[in-house]
Amino acid sequence: xKAISSDFAPPLKLISPFFSAGVIFYLLSMIALLFFEPSFAxxxxxxxxWLHLFLLGFVMMIIFGxxxxxxxxxxxxxxxxxxxxxxxxxxxxxGASLMVIGFWxxxxxxxxxxxxxxxxxxxxxxxxxxxxxxTTISTLTIKTVAWSNGYLLLGILTGFAIALGFSGYLSINIxxxxxxxxxxxLGGYVVLTIIGLSLILIPMxxxxxxxxxxxxxxxxxxxxxxxxxxxxxALFSQKWLMYIGxxxxxxxxxxxxxxxxxxxxxxxxxxxxxxxxxxxxxxxxLVFSIMTGLVALVTNDQAMLHATVWxxxxxxxxxxxxxxxxxxxxxxxxFERFAPLVGKEKVPMLHEMYSKEGAAMMFNFTVxxxxxxxxxxxxESNMLFKAGASFLFGGALFLFIGMRKMLAYGK
Amino acid sequence: xxxxxxxxxxxAISTVIDPEVGFNLVEMGLIYDAIIDEETCNVHVxxxxxxxxxxxxxxxxxxxxxxxxxxxxxxxxxxxVVWEPAWNISMADDNVKQALGGx
Numbered sequence: 001x002k003a004i005s006s007d008f009a010p011p012l013k014l015i016s017p018f019f020s021a022g023v024i025f026y027l028l029s030m031i032a033l034l035f036f037e038p039s040f041a042x043x044x045x046x047x048x049x050w051l052h053l054f055l056l057g058f059v060m061m062i063i064f065g066x067x068x069x070x071x072x073x074x075x076x077x078x079x080x081x082x083x084x085x086x087x088x089x090x091x092x093x094x095g096a097s098l099m100v101i102g103f104w105x106x107x108x109x110x111x112x113x114x115x116x117x118x119x120x121x122x123x124x125x126x127x128x129x130x131x132x133x134x135t136t137i138s139t140l141t142i143k144t145v146a147w148s149n150g151y152l153l154l155g156i157l158t159g160f161a162i163a164l165g166f167s168g169y170l171s172i173n174i175x176x177x178x179x180x181x182x183x184x185x186l187g188g189y190v191v192l193t194i195i196g197l198s199l200i201l202i203p204m205x206x207x208x209x210x211x212x213x214x215x216x217x218x219x220x221x222x223x224x225x226x227x228x229x230x231x232x233x234a235l236f237s238q239k240w241l242m243y244i245g246x247x248x249x250x251x252x253x254x255x256x257x258x259x260x261x262x263x264x265x266x267x268x269x270x271x272x273x274x275x276x277x278x279x280x281x282x283x284x285x286l287v288f289s290i291m292t293g294l295v296a297l298v299t300n301d302q303a304m305l306h307a308t309v310w311x312x313x314x315x316x317x318x319x320x321x322x323x324x325x326x327x328x329x330x331x332x333x334x335f336e337r338f339a340p341l342v343g344k345e346k347v348p349m350l351h352e353m354y355s356k357e358g359a360a361m362m363f364n365f366t367v368x369x370x371x372x373x374x375x376x377x378x379x380e381s382n383m384l385f386k387a388g389a390s391f392l393f394g395g396a397l398f399l400f401i402g403m404r405k406m407l408a409y410g411k
Numbered sequence: 412x413x414x415x416x417x418x419x420x421x422x423a424i425s426t427v428i429d430p431e432v433g434f435n436l437v438e439m440g441l442i443y444d445a446i447i448d449e450e451t452c453n454v455h456v457x458x459x460x461x462x463x464x465x466x467x468x469x470x471x472x473x474x475x476x477x478x479x480x481x482x483x484x485x486x487x488x489x490x491x492v493v494w495e496p497a498w499n500i501s502m503a504d505d506n507v508k509q510a511l512g513g514x
Binding site: 069070073203204205207209210268269270271331334335338339342343347348349350351 | 426427428430431432433461462465466467470474477478497498499500511
């Protein structure tokens, strides 16, 4: 019998700080957006600060918390040293905060923040690798975890070099290193992790069965190769190599979307809850960002490129995460507080642990915000962009309140 | 001679509810069989789960075991999780299919 021990599950008190802090960083990111203009350059320090607030504070924080819970489920083995997550959290929290302050106010503290983040991520990657060694099974998701951790380390090392460069401690070609860094972290870690986890979580929550995995196998291989090529192209300043990598990656992501379409067709659960709606919006945004990305690549239109990144980060990545929070957080709380009471007294269902109205408001505000803000960037309209940022702030506020209530449920 | 029937076992297990979908395991069609030893009243439950990566795997099997153990005069209870045949929605009761939108 193949059993996944409940003993492998880390305690709620270990994981919940990641989710709480991640949502606070999301709220702060959306507040910060209110002060931005729709035309900018990625090399600007304030833009880099916002990207780190969003990517490190929100995306990475939530992914780390989710991985603490999901890695044992996927690997069917307990963590090598689960207690390291007690160390990772304060390091990432402090490191991310210092980096944002470094980008925005005091550049000299950038490398210190970067160093803390580097240490947090090295601990995370090494622990994941050690846990990987314990498993006897080999699935696509497991290979994804291994590759994504490798790219994470590359991304962090290049990021740290950039931090040293910014503060004058190291003489490097910052724009080139920046491309390598962004691609290793965003394409190599975030996208690969999302692809791997999608294959577990989306069929699980939608009750889809009996689908072939050929498309996602291809997606996985193409994204790994593509990210590696772009990384090398950026590092050695070979533009042609980077274009080959972009093309391979785009084909890889198209295969991933095709796999999701196959799963969606076999979905048993037709209920459109906040998770299902978020998934639809996330994949719609991903398709849209691929289209704008291709146009941006051909025309070299900066506004189009900004809209592409916007829909990719706030439409796809963000909605994938926020949608899943409404599934994962109630489960964690339920597992800790109610699972021991099953059979002894009435316990709540997972969907009863959050306000449907609050979740709907979060979703509606976020969709309005992403669409308006995205078009604000596309047409360089300050009014549209500010309207989008305001809606996103509203959505983030509903998410924040919803998260507080979920984590406090049954306390 | 054991007086426990397969129906008794299925009735007992129907108190176990999947917290994600809100239906009991029997109406979900996740319980494949209950083999009862007529001499000892030992029960061997054969079941599956809706997904192989279910984080509640061990907990659900424990609930099934505990629910079966609450049957009067039951002997040893063993729960076996199998993946063949793989679960699909056609195995669920009509009310489940309807509620999930599969009908």
